[in-house]
Amino acid sequence: MENVTDKPEVHRGLEGVIAASTNIGYVDGQAGMLSYRGFDVKTLAEQSNYEEVSFLLMYGHLPTEEEYKKYVTKLRELSEPDANIYELIRKIGAKTHPMSTLRTAVSYMASSDSRENSENLQDQEGMAINLIAKLPAIVGAIHRVYSGRDIILPDRELGYAANFFYMSIGTRPDPMESKIMDTALILHADHGMNASTFSALVTISTLADMYSAITTAIGTLKGSLHGGxxxxxxxxxxxxxxxxxxxxxxxxxxxxxxxxxxxxxxxxxxxxxxxxxxxxxxxxxxxxxxxxxxxxxxxxxxxxxxxxxxxxxxxxxxxxxxxxxxxxGFKTEIFTPIFAVGRISGWAARSLEYAGDNKLFRPKALYTGEKGPLKYVPIHER
Ligand SMILES: CC(C)(COP(=O)(O)OP(=O)(O)OC[C@H]1O[C@@H](n2cnc3c(N)ncnc32)[C@H](O)[C@@H]1OP(=O)(O)O)[C@@H](O)C(=O)NCCC(=O)NCCS
CATH class of the missing domain: 1.10.230.10 (Cytochrome P450-Terp, domain 2)
Structure with a gap:
């Protein structure tokens, strides 16, 4: 039955509705605690770095030294977007809000990935890693173009957060700037069933590809009640x-x-x-x-x-x-895209987790309109 008629309770904004289960992150709103895979975010912010936290969110455990090296190497190898992405960012220019440019650029990434139509979980994971690797360079380039400066390519010697800072600001960060950038990205990496995460899950639940899911999430993050x-x-x-x-x-x-x-x-x-x-x-x-x-x-x-x-x-x-x-040194309009650079690992990890045990999202709406059937009056007689 599509239209519910017997006045059941409507959960506006789905508030309080448990729509999925997860073992990725936990928010305790009364105790003021946030954890990723059981690790207190405070401990991770003090002792870890973004690459390790990203691996933790994606694969469920802290990496061994060998896993860590492999993951970091992969992210660095994939860190530079294709020339057509840079071209697109330049073409969109400085008049558009950076969140709109980011949404368009991420959507465009699919055009240079042969897996873009695949429903296979391994391919979805490959696309997720590609997104995690490239987002700092894309947001960095958007920041540069938005502030009328030249794009800077990734420096593969730098860590994830330091490289993001470098490509955005144009100087290599000092150790404290690097730590602050890293901490900010860690603290934004995941946060329960928020609106953008939920929207990514809705998209992935249709068996659409990871680029579509992340494009959806970025669109949702843009609003001022969320990332804005x-x-x-x-x-x-x-x-x-x-x-x-x-x-x-x-x-x-x-x-x-x-x-x-x-x-x-x-x-x-x-x-x-x-x-x-x-x-x-x-x-x-x-x-x-x-x-x-x-x-x-x-x-x-x-x-x-x-x-x-x-x-x-x-x-x-x-x-x-x-x-x-x-x-x-970041421009105000780039704050929400920075949020996206941190959140990409949470979006990707939760999308993969959901896709692994998929159920198409399809809630109902309470119909409050005219039930009819009304008489159709031709346009010239109305
Ligand atoms: C985030 C937010 C939407 C949560 O709203 P909420 O769950 O409805 O908030 P609560 O029910 O806890 O609010 C309790 C009371 O404090 C008031 N309140 C909540 N946030 C407030 C704020 N930022 N400024 C002034 N008053 C506020 C509410 O109006 C309510 O007042 P009432 O008791 O007279 O009705 C809301 O706090 C807000 O709009 N904050 C500003 C935007 C923001 O910073 N968003 C980012 C969130 S990470």
Missing amino acids: ANERALRMIQSIGSPEAAEEKLKNMMEKKEKIMGFGHRVYKVYDPRAKILKQYADYITQKNDRNLYLTANRIEELMINKLGSKGIFPNVDFYSGMIYNAL
Whole structure:
């Protein structure tokens, strides 16, 4: 039966609906804990690196030395996109939002992969690795073109995060910049059944290819209720302008019932563990420049927790990440594509996991329209 008529409960936004099982990542919103394959993200952020975390998400265990070397070598070998991708990015140019360019570029990747129509799991995995390997160079090139600069090819001597920084900013990062970039990517690598992950699963469940699934996910990440919040959080902190102005401006925004960007979360009702880690790096990286921005953010946080902490409203991952990217030299419009570079491993791992035990997604909708049948009136008689 397509149309349900007996008024069952509608789960708007599928809130609370368990649509699949997974053993990839776990979010405990009450305890403020996030883990990948059982490893606390805090431990991974301190002790691991993005390549290892990506392997962990994809294959379910920490790699042995040999597995790690093989994985890193593969990512580096595949890191350079074809010339036609660079050409496309140049052609789209600086007028288009980087998330739109990224969505188009990832979709275009399928045209140079002979596996693009395969439903075979091994081919899907091959496409996933190709995407993980190439996304930093693609986002790096988009950042360069968007800011009117020349594209930089990958340096295969650099690690994943350092290379991404290099291709985006144009200088090789110092050890601390490299660590901060790596940490940001690790912290964004996976996060439960969020909207973009879910959309990737819907696409892969039709037996479409991995490029289609990731293109879908990127389109979903673009919105300001999802990946786009970090851009808006930074703009808000910049517009508040100083710690002294924070109280008055926040009061005005709250009176107008505006949401304060970078606060609150569907799952976390305590301090987002990712925000806690990023806050320390924001503090560090703004010591030389942008100190006013950090102090303003800190004051906003203090006021918000006083006012709404009792309702479970705390800073989320987007509150401090934008400030960090800004201090590292990234343009604001590239913040969400950076999120995508981190999240690519989670999207890919979860898509493969779902494809391994596939069931086509096909929920129902409660029909609330006219049941009819109405009389069809020819157009000239209406
Ligand atoms: C993420 C978000 C959609 C979660 O919404 P939610 O699950 O409906 O939030 P809650 O139910 O926990 O909200 C509890 C109360 O705090 C208020 N609140 C939540 N987030 C708030 C925010 N950022 N600014 C001001 N008030 C907020 C809600 O309006 C609600 O108020 P009420 O009790 O008067 O109705 C919401 O917090 C939000 O829009 N945040 C800003 C955007 C953002 O940073 N997104 C990135 C998320 S990673």
